[in-house]
């Protein structure tokens with residue numbers, strides 16, 4: 001049974017070159033190894049940003065039971 005959403009795909013991290021497998025429950029856009037992300041969203045998940053630069057993780061905030069990563073482009 002297919003429960004994946006279309007946006008959820010594997011990618012190779014441009015910072016550490018590790019292969020990142022898709023998440024089942026959400027579309028992932030950051031690398032779980034080095035936490036770097038790519039500047040592709042204006043609003044989360046929309047992929048509307050044309051910057052496409054590497055986002056450097058500068059701070060991690062714990063928010064309830066999830067983590068919010070703050071980035072610098």
Ligand SMILES: [Zn+2]
Pocket residue numbers: 013014015016017018031032033034035036
């Ligand atoms: Zn990485």
Ligand SMILES: [Zn+2]
Pocket residue numbers: 039051052053073
């Ligand atoms: Zn940017």
